[in-house]
Amino acid sequence: MSSLTMRPCGDFRTSYKQDNTIFETSTIRNIAIIAIALLCAAPYLVDAYYLTLFIQISYLGIAALGLNILVGYTGQISLGHGAFFGFGAFASAWMNVSFGIPVVFCIPLAGFLTMGVGMVFGLPASRIKGLYLAIATLAAQFILEDFFARADWFSGGSAGSSADPISLFGFAFDTDESFFYVALFALVFMYIWGCNLMRSREGRAFIAVRDHYLSAEIMGIKLNKYRLLSFGVSSFYAGIGGALYAHYLGYVSAEGFTLFMSIQFLAMIIIGGLGSVKGTLMGVVFMVFLPEVLEGGVGLMKMTEWGNIPMVVDGLAYIKEMAIGLVIILFLIFEPEGMAHRWAQIKNYWKFYPFSY
């Protein structure tokens, strides 16, 4: 059967292959292709400021997808994702500077190195779960942060370390416009890879472990193996995201990769929707734009004559932090399944409009 253009009301799939497609209908696939094509033209159309935001979305989005594979699909909890992101950044810069490996190879290598570290810290995951795991990864966060500050040979200590821009065949991607394409390619590649992973045997095993680990084990899924693998994949994504970040900024310092960053990653996937690839991207976009919108709002307020309250204008940094905390709480109370769920509901509403019952 050829692929559908619109989704019917109800489940009419007749083969396993149909159930397993990346895009549900050909319309969605075409929209995705057009969107990517439009994005390719973005450097010529939009302001440079929006390009930096997009680049931010892409490297954070890659790392957040990794966390969603671990938390949303496998049901493990990690509070150390920010540290793994940082490890990827430092590892890539370190290999580039100390061994002179070209940056193009450094990025995947950094991914694999981070994967190794993530699996070491994920080892207790084969024995413990839930809460205890959350606390074990919290320990990983602090230990790695301490390691960044101390290991001069690896991270440059408190001085930080520099990283070269990505270059391919003598062409250096060192401007925002050129790096945009690298970021776009990496984002699309990693997301398609993530979608494909979730369609494979491993992906289904992850979901089985999340839904009921005892049943999964009875069906012959090795719990230890898949929990550890999930940690590995998640750290790999974090490492790739971190490496892109390092080579984009050209400089990595040890201060940025705190517990707060890990929490921001968790916030992204919770706001977007646990266990949803599309939702991950929505959550990342939301979290990147939230501070910008707040800043814009306060900026507008400052222009009106009554709105120039010094407390608000000076405390903008704290208001941004508070907003992140508040958004997490509000989403969990009012929309625990995230934006992906809300999006599905909106689509359903219009599909049956005006007969929504």
Add this chain to the structure above:
Amino acid sequence: MNFELLTQLIVNGLIVGLLYGVVGMCFVLVYKSTQIVNFAQGEFLLIGAWVCWALLIYLELPFIVGFLLTMAFMAVFGVMLQMIVLRPMIGEPIISVIMVTIGLSIFFQALMKWIFGVSAQSFPKVFETESIQILGLHIETAYLMSTVIALIIMVAFYLFFKHSKYGLAMRATAFDQQIAQSLGISVKQVFAMSWGIAATVSATAGVVIAMVSGVSNSLSIIGIKVFPAVILGGLDSIIGAIVGGLIIGVLENVAEFFDSQYLHVGNMYDIAPFYVLLIILWFKPYGLFGTKDIERI
């Protein structure tokens, strides 16, 4: 080897460890009765300390009045927090509940920074003498007071849970919520009460620590340092929390001692408990006194 310094550090560790034990006890209390891991425990200390500081500085109240007012405020605060934010979360998966408390922690930390600024403020002097000598050891008066307060809190906990009606209701709820409910215990009330107690008692610890080292945002780190202590003792054991707190308190000071004398790695004071935490989780995930989770199919 400098024995004098080592004993001094061990004594300090015991005193600080006792405070970790008190905070850990609150943590375990909330976990046992409501099955919520409270990542916002450190913010209770922070808010309590700041409120007490503001009462003493701006309203110029005598210490004891300000202290009691702070405790009353924190009790109401804890109950309100449970009612407004955590009641809708009953029955949600662990990750959601953890994230809500993390969200609360970020929110209140930023709020405190916004209201009171980021720089550390020192508490007004409460005692005439800064420190006294006991058996040749310098002990700060505030620490001595903290030890007394911590011991009082522990005895009060014991009496409350052993002999009072409400304590019994809380233990019943911790044992089995449905059975407790069918026996006429208001589980909602128990939940609110446990948050109120946890907030109040943590705030006491916060005020005591702030008296020694000043009020600043770093107080909330205690809420994270409590994790190694409660995991070591077992997440659902009150005795375990006290023992774990003492061990972690001594351990960080001893680690600091060996670091400054021999190893010179630096920062051992903050990081050693987390290495211990990982090792415990590797070999004895349910801690020293925790109940082992056995699942039947």
